[in-house]
Amino acid sequence: MPQNFFCNLPDRSLQGKPARITLFVGAYGSGKSEVSVNFAIWLAHHVKQPGQKVVLCDLDTINPYYRSADARAILTREGIELIAPIYANTNIEVPAVPAAIFSVFDNESILAVLDIGGEDLGARVVGSLRDRMAGQDIALNVVVNPYRPATDTPEGIQMTVDALAAAAGLQLHGIVDNANLLELDNQPHLIDTLPIVARASQLTGLPLLFATTLGRNELLIQAFERLAAVAKESPAALAATKLPILTMTRSIHYPTDPFALV
Amino acid sequence: MSNRVLMKGNEVIAEAAVRAGCRHYFGYPITPQTEVMHYMATRMAEVNGTMLQAESEVAAINMVYGAAAAGARVMTTSSSPGISLKQEGISYIAGAELPAVVVNVVRSGPGLGGILPAQGDYFQATKGGGHGDYRNIVLAPASIQELYELTVEAFNLSDRYRMLTMILGDGALGQMMEPVEFRDVEPIENVAKPWALTGRKGRSEHNTVTSIYIEADVMEAFNNKLQAKYAKVTENEIRVECVDCEEPEIILTAFGLVSRICRNVMQLAAKEGIKVGLIRPITLWPFPSQTYAEIAAKPSVKAFLDLELNCGQMVEDVRLAVNGAKPVHFHGRTGGNLPTQHEILEHIRTLAGRNA
Numbered sequence: 001m002p003q004n005f006f007c008n009l010p011d012r013s014l015q016g017k018p019a020r021i022t023l024f025v026g027a028y029g030s031g032k033s034e035v036s037v038n039f040a041i042w043l044a045h046h047v048k049q050p051g052q053k054v055v056l057c058d059l060d061t062i063n064p065y066y067r068s069a070d071a072r073a074i075l076t077r078e079g080i081e082l083i084a085p086i087y088a089n090t091n092i093e094v095p096a097v098p099a100a101i102f103s104v105f106d107n108e109s110i111l112a113v114l115d116i117g118g119e120d121l122g123a124r125v126v127g128s129l130r131d132r133m134a135g136q137d138i139a140l141n142v143v144v145n146p147y148r149p150a151t152d153t154p155e156g157i158q159m160t161v162d163a164l165a166a167a168a169g170l171q172l173h174g175i176v177d178n179a180n181l182l183e184l185d186n187q188p189h190l191i192d193t194l195p196i197v198a199r200a201s202q203l204t205g206l207p208l209l210f211a212t213t214l215g216r217n218e219l220l221i222q223a224f225e226r227l228a229a230v231a232k233e234s235p236a237a238l239a240a241t242k243l244p245i246l247t248m249t250r251s252i253h254y255p256t257d258p259f260a261l262v
Numbered sequence: 263m264s265n266r267v268l269m270k271g272n273e274v275i276a277e278a279a280v281r282a283g284c285r286h287y288f289g290y291p292i293t294p295q296t297e298v299m300h301y302m303a304t305r306m307a308e309v310n311g312t313m314l315q316a317e318s319e320v321a322a323i324n325m326v327y328g329a330a331a332a333g334a335r336v337m338t339t340s341s342s343p344g345i346s347l348k349q350e351g352i353s354y355i356a357g358a359e360l361p362a363v364v365v366n367v368v369r370s371g372p373g374l375g376g377i378l379p380a381q382g383d384y385f386q387a388t389k390g391g392g393h394g395d396y397r398n399i400v401l402a403p404a405s406i407q408e409l410y411e412l413t414v415e416a417f418n419l420s421d422r423y424r425m426l427t428m429i430l431g432d433g434a435l436g437q438m439m440e441p442v443e444f445r446d447v448e449p450i451e452n453v454a455k456p457w458a459l460t461g462r463k464g465r466s467e468h469n470t471v472t473s474i475y476i477e478a479d480v481m482e483a484f485n486n487k488l489q490a491k492y493a494k495v496t497e498n499e500i501r502v503e504c505v506d507c508e509e510p511e512i513i514l515t516a517f518g519l520v521s522r523i524c525r526n527v528m529q530l531a532a533k534e535g536i537k538v539g540l541i542r543p544i545t546l547w548p549f550p551s552q553t554y555a556e557i558a559a560k561p562s563v564k565a566f567l568d569l570e571l572n573c574g575q576m577v578e579d580v581r582l583a584v585n586g587a588k589p590v591h592f593h594g595r596t597g598g599n600l601p602t603q604h605e606i607l608e609h610i611r612t613l614a615g616r617n618a
Contacts, residue, residue, distance in 0.1 A: 028297075029270055029439060064293065064377060065437040147268040147441075149277075181268050181441040 005209050007244035012221055014042060014210050014244040019139035021104060021112045023126060024176070025168060026143035027150050027160045028118030031178040033060065033068040035143050035212060036115035037075065038248040043111050044078050055112045057101050058084035059125050062117035071251035097125060105132045120167035127169040139173040141209060144200070146179050146193040157200035174209035175201055177243070186213055187220040194243075210244040220245060266441040271431065272297035272339075274406050274442055275365055276305060278413035279337045283450055284363070285311035286336040288325040290318055290344060293377045294433040295367035298339045319344040323351030323364075330360035331471040333458030335417050339365035341433070342383050343374060345391075352426060353392030357473025359488075361420035361453075363413070364398075365429040367436035370571075370598045378598020379433035381518060384575035387430045388547040395485055397492045399427040399499065400546040402517040406440035412544070414450070421453035423495055430546060432571065433598070434519055495548055502550035503542040509562045510539030512610050515554075515580055516569040517543050520601070524569060527606045536614045537562070546576070554583035565613045566590040569601060 005016040022039065024032045040056040048054055056075060058068045069088035076082075083100045104112040116122055126133075126140065142161055144151050151157045157175075165172050177197045180186040190211055201208045213220050224243075269277070276298045279287065287302045299315065306313035316322035322338050329336040340348060345366045355362055366387065370380035387400045399419050403409040409431065416427040462468045475481035503521075506528065507513065514524045521542040531538040541557065543550050557563060565588055568577040577592045584590050593609050595601045611617050 029268070063437075065433075145268060147266070149267050149269065149273070152267065181266055182439055183441070 005244050007210075007242065010221065012224070012243070012245045014246045015046075016244075018043070018047060018111075019173075020108070020110070020137040021114065021133070021139070023114040023116055023138065023140045024143050025116045025123045025126065025140065025164045025172075026118065027148060028062070028122075029148055030118070030143045030145045030151065031180065031212070032118070032143045033058075033066065033070075033115050034248060034250065034252050035176055035178055035246070036068050036113050037071045037251045038212070038246060040075065040080050040113045041078050041249075042246060043113065044080055048111060052109050052111055053081060054079070055081045055083060055104055055110050057098075057104060057112060057114045058082065058088060059097060059101065059114055060117035060122065061097065061125055062119065062122040064088075066252050068115045068252065074249075074251045097128070101129070102132065105129075105136060120163040123164045123167035127167060130169050133170070140168060140170050141174050141176050142172055142206070143176045143178050144197055146177075146196045147181050147189065152196070154196055154199035154203050157197065158203045161200075161204045161206065172204075172206055174207045175204070176209055177211040179211070180214065183214075185219065187223050190220065191223045208243060210246050212246045212248050214248055214250060265445075266443045268439055269406060269442050270297060270439045271406050271409055271436045272367065273301045274410050275339060275413055275429070275431075275436075276301040277444065278410045279363065279417070280305050280309055280311070281444060281450075282335065282414040282417040284335040284337050284417060285309065286325075286329040286334045287311070287313045288316050288322040288329075288336070288338050289314075289340065290316050290322050292341045292344045294369055294379075294436045295339050295341050295365070297436070298365070298367075319347035320351065323348035323355075326362050326364075327351055327355055327358070327360060330355065330362045331358065331459050333455040333460055335361075335363075335421070337363040337365065339367065341367045341369045342371050342380075343369075345383065345386070349386075349392040352398070353394050353396060354473055355426050356392070356396035356398065356488075357394065358471050359424040360426070360471065361417075361424050362426050363416045363420055363429070364426060365413070365431065368430065368432045370433075370596060376598050377433060379435070379519070379571060379600070380596060380598060381430075381432055381520070381571040382573075382575070382596065383430065384546065384570070384572060387428050388549070388579075396488065397425070397495070397547055399423070399425055399495060399548075400430050401427065401501075402430050402544060402546050403435065404518050404521050404542065406435070406438070406442050409435060410442055410444065418451045419499065421451060421455070423491060424457075425491070425495070430518070432518055434600075492548075499545060500548050500550045500552075501544035502553050503540075503544060504553065504557070505540040505542070506537070507539040507541065507557050509537065509560070510557075511537045511562060511564050512613050513539045513541060513557060513563055513566045514569060514606075514610075515541040515543075515566060515576075517546060517576060520569050520571060523601060523603060523606065527603050527610065530603060530607050531610050534611070534616065536610060536616060538610060543576070549579045549583070551579070551583035554580060555585065555587070558584045558587040563588055567593060567606075567609060567613060569593045569606065571595055571600065
């Protein structure tokens, strides 16, 4: 049974019982890896029961850079097991699907997050695992950042979703709104672009599962309240104001973020 | 909605080229810059342009030669080993005085090297690379926004001087994402190209694009003409950013992304009471030698510290420019590693005599 998320008013933090195996696909650079890492941390904190463990699988076969294996130290600290290609984060570029991935299908005490590579090319990995996923409790979610050029319109998001679903060979479950410009306070950006993502949700028939924010959740709550006050005519916008929020920490960048613009 | 979008350096190179009027792109895939070609495959179709994956880097650079000779705005991109393969073509383009844009998203070397960021191609970019007495204009952006602006400017400079302009980036700049706004940097210039091979069109003489001169005196006259052009570029086109260079104790100098690490270190040093300035060359050729000489003459300046992702390349130009007025030290990292803020600060403390 795929997840049914809700928010815990008034702080809007993500609640619910997710599928045992959650996959994140998306356009190139949509933030799949960052969402995967933070979703795995959320599982470890809020969902994991005694006797269970959380496993994050880095299945990005598209790009050797900025991948969830970069967050190895944080994941270890959170007690999350990382399954990644042996050459991830080295000078060798041989992205391959690690054999250890099959353990997540066989071992029912594992809560798994699968971080899939970008675009339809990356989503083909899902197709290759389709037989193993038959009958499993899985949810295939698409991560959308409306500030990325290919997904900055509802129609663009719809095209992306269609291409990903075709390549994965599986029905998508829902949309994660990861609106951001890689800045700490993404709340205004999230609010500005909610209508685009909400419309894409209507066009694709995929529910909007949750949104992400970096840092200060309370600003977002205030912004949602202001939005709710003016969104009474628009059911889509009003629904969006009830969106659960996954508060994230940036984990995938150079260790000391040396390039931060001052 | 904000006018900014979130884009990766490689995507911005491609988008900037299209916005600058480039309608011909020839390339061959190599990490860490393959996204340029990926983006071009879609984008060139939208603007009725040509994106062609050549059979090799050598083929791609010669396709650039052909398109440039016909007067088109044209670009190729690659990474270090691929740029080495293009050097013969680059020399021919210089010899034929053709405008073209070449982007090098540098990876670590020598040889096959690695896919992580480096700056080991400074010598190759600024001192030749190919054969003969020629120069390329070399631009070194330090952010994704500047990558956009300088890529557009590269096309303008190329057309204005009939020269090859190279963007020297690195693997991190190509792969990282930052917000970018595609504002009009300056009106895209439409330089007339009466020399281009577009058919005789009723003229009494046909145009010729060549780099072969049979007679020694004619060849020498051509070399002199090139040198006069390079002198004009040096006079008009030097770009450099100086930060806190009024009365500094220590001057950091770096190009590209390393300059951003330096900016953070400058704040840390200020907290310890060490006044640190930064000279960031934006044009690596022509090199801003005069700026270095002027700042080296300031009585407050004790020493220069040059930082690069190589074993010491730009530092040779810094030393020529400083000309012994002050000591010039070097701090380099290679293999894809970056200097940490802490290790740079340690070096600054030593130079400033502030080590406990």
